[in-house]
Amino acid sequence: MSDLQRHVLVVDDDFLIVMGLTKQVEDMGLAVCASASTADKAIELARLHRPMVVLMDMRLDGAKDGVDAALVIHEEIGSKVIYITGSQDPNTVVRINTDHPFAILFKPVSSQQLRDAIGAAIGLCVV
Amino acid sequence: MHETSTEQGLPRAAAVVLVAVALVCGVLLAIGPGDYPSLHTILDTSLALLLGVVALLLWDMGQHAGSSFLKWLGITFAATCVLAIIHVLVTVEWSGPLAMIARLRSFLRPATWPPATHLLPIGVGWALWRMWRGVTGRTFSYAVGIIVLGAGLFTAFQQLPTYLPPGPLGITRPALVLAPLLWAGVGVAAWRLRALNRLAQALVWTAGTLCLANTVMLCSRAPADGPAMAAHLGRVGGFLVLLLSAMQMASRDLRERIRAESALASLNEDLDRRVAVQTAALQEGEAKFRSVVENMSEGLMIFDPQGKVLFHNPASARMHAIELEEVGLLRRDELPVKWRVCDKDGVRLPFDSWPIGRVLRGERFQEQHLQVERVDTGATFDAVCNGSPIYSAGGDFILGFITLRDVQDDIHAQRELARANDLLRGFTDAVPGLIYAKDRDSRMLFANNGTAELIGRDRSEFIGKTDAEFLDDKAQGEAVMANDRHVMSTGVSEQVEEHVSFANGTAATWLSTKAPLRDREGRITGVIGLSVDISARKATEAELQLLNDRLENQAAELTAANGRLNEALTHRELLVREVYHRVKNNMQMVDSILVMQEGHLADPEAKNALTSLRGRVYALGLVHHQLMGSANLRTFDVAPFLRELTTNIMDGGASRGVSVRVSADPLDVGLDFAIPLGLLVTELVTNSLKHAFPSGEGHIDVLLSRNPDGSFALVVSDNGTGYDCDDSSQSAGAGGLGSKIIRALVSQLKATMKIQSDHGTRAEIHIGAPA
Numbered sequence: 001m002s003d004l005q006r007h008v009l010v011v012d013d014d015f016l017i018v019m020g021l022t023k024q025v026e027d028m029g030l031a032v033c034a035s036a037s038t039a040d041k042a043i044e045l046a047r048l049h050r051p052m053v054v055l056m057d058m059r060l061d062g063a064k065d066g067v068d069a070a071l072v073i074h075e076e077i078g079s080k081v082i083y084i085t086g087s088q089d090p091n092t093v094v095r096i097n098t099d100h101p102f103a104i105l106f107k108p109v110s111s112q113q114l115r116d117a118i119g120a121a122i123g124l125c126v127v
Numbered sequence: 128m129h130e131t132s133t134e135q136g137l138p139r140a141a142a143v144v145l146v147a148v149a150l151v152c153g154v155l156l157a158i159g160p161g162d163y164p165s166l167h168t169i170l171d172t173s174l175a176l177l178l179g180v181v182a183l184l185l186w187d188m189g190q191h192a193g194s195s196f197l198k199w200l201g202i203t204f205a206a207t208c209v210l211a212i213i214h215v216l217v218t219v220e221w222s223g224p225l226a227m228i229a230r231l232r233s234f235l236r237p238a239t240w241p242p243a244t245h246l247l248p249i250g251v252g253w254a255l256w257r258m259w260r261g262v263t264g265r266t267f268s269y270a271v272g273i274i275v276l277g278a279g280l281f282t283a284f285q286q287l288p289t290y291l292p293p294g295p296l297g298i299t300r301p302a303l304v305l306a307p308l309l310w311a312g313v314g315v316a317a318w319r320l321r322a323l324n325r326l327a328q329a330l331v332w333t334a335g336t337l338c339l340a341n342t343v344m345l346c347s348r349a350p351a352d353g354p355a356m357a358a359h360l361g362r363v364g365g366f367l368v369l370l371l372s373a374m375q376m377a378s379r380d381l382r383e384r385i386r387a388e389s390a391l392a393s394l395n396e397d398l399d400r401r402v403a404v405q406t407a408a409l410q411e412g413e414a415k416f417r418s419v420v421e422n423m424s425e426g427l428m429i430f431d432p433q434g435k436v437l438f439h440n441p442a443s444a445r446m447h448a449i450e451l452e453e454v455g456l457l458r459r460d461e462l463p464v465k466w467r468v469c470d471k472d473g474v475r476l477p478f479d480s481w482p483i484g485r486v487l488r489g490e491r492f493q494e495q496h497l498q499v500e501r502v503d504t505g506a507t508f509d510a511v512c513n514g515s516p517i518y519s520a521g522g523d524f525i526l527g528f529i530t531l532r533d534v535q536d537d538i539h540a541q542r543e544l545a546r547a548n549d550l551l552r553g554f555t556d557a558v559p560g561l562i563y564a565k566d567r568d569s570r571m572l573f574a575n576n577g578t579a580e581l582i583g584r585d586r587s588e589f590i591g592k593t594d595a596e597f598l599d600d601k602a603q604g605e606a607v608m609a610n611d612r613h614v615m616s617t618g619v620s621e622q623v624e625e626h627v628s629f630a631n632g633t634a635a636t637w638l639s640t641k642a643p644l645r646d647r648e649g650r651i652t653g654v655i656g657l658s659v660d661i662s663a664r665k666a667t668e669a670e671l672q673l674l675n676d677r678l679e680n681q682a683a684e685l686t687a688a689n690g691r692l693n694e695a696l697t698h699r700e701l702l703v704r705e706v707y708h709r710v711k712n713n714m715q716m717v718d719s720i721l722v723m724q725e726g727h728l729a730d731p732e733a734k735n736a737l738t739s740l741r742g743r744v745y746a747l748g749l750v751h752h753q754l755m756g757s758a759n760l761r762t763f764d765v766a767p768f769l770r771e772l773t774t775n776i777m778d779g780g781a782s783r784g785v786s787v788r789v790s791a792d793p794l795d796v797g798l799d800f801a802i803p804l805g806l807l808v809t810e811l812v813t814n815s816l817k818h819a820f821p822s823g824e825g826h827i828d829v830l831l832s833r834n835p836d837g838s839f840a841l842v843v844s845d846n847g848t849g850y851d852c853d854d855s856s857q858s859a860g861a862g863g864l865g866s867k868i869i870r871a872l873v874s875q876l877k878a879t880m881k882i883q884s885d886h887g888t889r890a891e892i893h894i895g896a897p898a
Binding site (some may be wrong): 006014016019020021023024027053084086087089094105107108110111112113116 | 413704707708709711712714715716717718719720722723726741744745748749752755758775778781
């Protein structure tokens with residue numbers, strides 16, 4: 001765990017949302033190491049940056065979705081994955097829960113919700 | 128038999144006697160006249176004795192043989208014997224006290240023998256004549272006749288001369304010429320009548336001999352000269368011939384009697400044996416007969432030609448309800464009970480037409496039905512009777528008998544059977560449909576009216592026939608019989624549908640219940656069946672089936688349509704979710720833009736405005752979030768929504784010391800109501816947070832309550848500072864964006880708002896029932 005960086009990896013196929021999330025993370029005083037719009041890219045970047053927290057959108061570009069990426073990342077790197085999704089589709093929720101998510105936030109996510117979730121994840125990591 | 132034939136002729140001893148007498152006579156005659164007084168006495172005595180013996184013998188034979196002829200001869204000989212004895216007595220030279228007899232000689236001349244000589248042939252001839260005339264008995268009259276004749280002859284010869292000088296042919300005693308002639312006549316008669324009596328044969332010889340002897344006597348000149356002796360000897364020979372013949376006959380009779388007696392004894396013995404055997408057989412036969420008769424179920428009465436009942440067997444006694452001892456010897460018209468007899472049809476029969484009377488008239492009858500009633504008790508019985516007379520070999524009526532069979536039970540059983548049959552027929556005919564029974568070969572045994580109507584013929588035309596025979600459609604008949612055979616082979620009853628057209632050709636379907644017909648031992652002897660016309664039901668079933676098929680088709684179509692609808696619905700839901708998803712995503716994008724914009728602003732006022740904006744965007748997003756999570760994608764419960772909304776506002780606010788409480792009645796709300804409501808709450812709570820708590824401490828209440836009339840009241844109140852206000856429009860932040868939004872939303876909700884500011888602010892909004 002200790003080798004994880006105090007970074008946040010933002011994964012979303014919508015660039016505006018990536019920018020908004022990044023702004024809010026940075027407002028918390030944390031660094032966003034990278035952002036990705038596909039699962040493969042997210043895995044690649046996670047391996048590269050080894051972030052403590054990954055903000056993971058469910059729906060991504062490409063064939064794979066957020067869970068595909070999160071499973072690998074959680075397994076290989078051990079990052080805390082916070083899902084940010086617009087869908088409350090029961091199937092989606094079940095699928096997310098197969099990957100021991102740290103938190104699930106539903107869009108639109110208020111700043112406070114995001115701050116609490118990330119803070120909790122980092123705190124857990126640091127401690 | 129050869130014995131009998133030889134004895135028909137002269138006995139050998141007699142022949143010898145005759146030959147000897149002839150020789151002696153020849154010698155005496157050859158010597159010439161002589162004097163033989165001693166011989167004369169001897170011969171006269173012998174003759175007398177001989178006559179007595181012959182007389183006794185003949186009488187005895189006559190007595191034994193029951194022959195009058197012999198008895199008559201015996202009488203004649205006896206009479207002659209008396210005369211001969213007189214002759215002897217007067218001839219003897221008596222002396223002493225018997226000299227008196229000698230003195231009689233002067234009275235009774237020495238020629239006392241001729242009466243005897245004549246009496247004998249006359250008596251024998253008379254006896255022959257009587258025999259020839261067929262006279263029997265009358266012995267006494269004969270004896271009287273002989274005595275009278277003897278006395279007459281004796282008297283006559285007292286007067287006739289004795290010896291005369293020789294006349295023609297040297298005859299010295301012409302008075303005696305009749306004697307040889309009489310004997311000749313007797314000989315001829317005996318010869319002619321020899322077939323009538325066995326002794327007649329011997330008499331022929333005797334008569335011949337005596338004829339010769341008396342002829343010689345005619346030439347005698349003295350009582351004891353040669354010719355007289357020859358004559359005497361001839362007489363002795365003639366009597367001996369008769370005596371020997373008679374003795375031979377007697378001995379022969381004795382032999383025959385002994386033989387006959389022994390034969391009789393053996394016959395008797397045989398007869399006894401046969402009688403014993405037959406008696407045993409009869410006893411056995413009778414025992415069997417009695418056993419049969421006493422044990423037979425039929426009554427038997429036997430009666431004599433007078434109608435007297437000789438015998439009742441137990442069955443008959445039982446039927447007549449009489450004690451066996453009571454009858455037996457009683458005449459039928461003396462029976463202790465009176466009877467009333469009717470024929471089969473109940474017509475009273477007269478006494479003479481009763482079975483006994485008919486048999487007595489010689490009638491034979493069989494199987495006559497009678498109803499018999501006992502008058503005194505009224506007990507009745509029904510009987511079938513047979514009767515017949517029994518005749519002897521000679522054709523005489525000896526016995527009559529009647530047998531009676533009690534058919535009371537038969538008749539009752541028949542009536543019961545008939546009643547049961549009527550009942551069965553009544554039931555079966557009343558039942559709609561067919562009821563029938565068939566034998567193992569499917570021949571009809573029983574059928575009700577329904578069956579007859581189906582077949583269209585009279586019962587008699589199809590009873591005993593098979594379906595294949597009486598049904599017009601042979602194929603239908605064969606099919607029915609195949610079903611029958613199946614039931615009989617399995618022994619299990621079953622229901623089958625059969626197709627048998629009515630007599631008028633109308634096709635019909637029958638539901639037939641067929642069951643095996645079993646006898647008492649459980650063997651299957653046929654099949655019984657009940658068939659119901661289900662043509663109408665079948666038609667209805669077919670229609671129902673058609674309707675059902677149609678319904679099923681329609682249901683299938685509906686299901687398909689429903690499937691399509693569901694599919695469309697699912698598709699729509701997916702689309703709606705996608706829309707909500709995209710809306711939310713877009714909200715997130717707007718929020719991102721606002722976040723980034725925020726970062727470029729330095730003016731706190733502007734920043735606040737953006738923050739408010741973000742709150743409003745969040746409220747919109749939250750509405751969609753709730754919708755997306757609801758089951759129907761259209762409505763959701765308002766309470767959790769309000770709670771999340773206010774919590775988020777509080778989290779976003781800087782004042783950590785302010786608490787909020789949300790209470791809401793359960794209420795499903797749609798997008799059109801939730802968005803203005805959510806924005807209204809957002810504005811009001813945000814307002815309170817901004818203005819009411821300068822100290823950073825306080826409490827906010829959000830209350831949504833439902834009124835009984837369906838309207839709602841939304842109350843947002845705080846315990847903050849409140850604000851001075853003259854009118855509600857100002858107090859809501861006149862000129863501020865928030866106030867404008869609040870007014871616009873209240874208006875949109877067609878609600879009224881009342882704001883009070885007294886120890887805090889209280890905004891109370893009345894909303895009509897959501898459309």
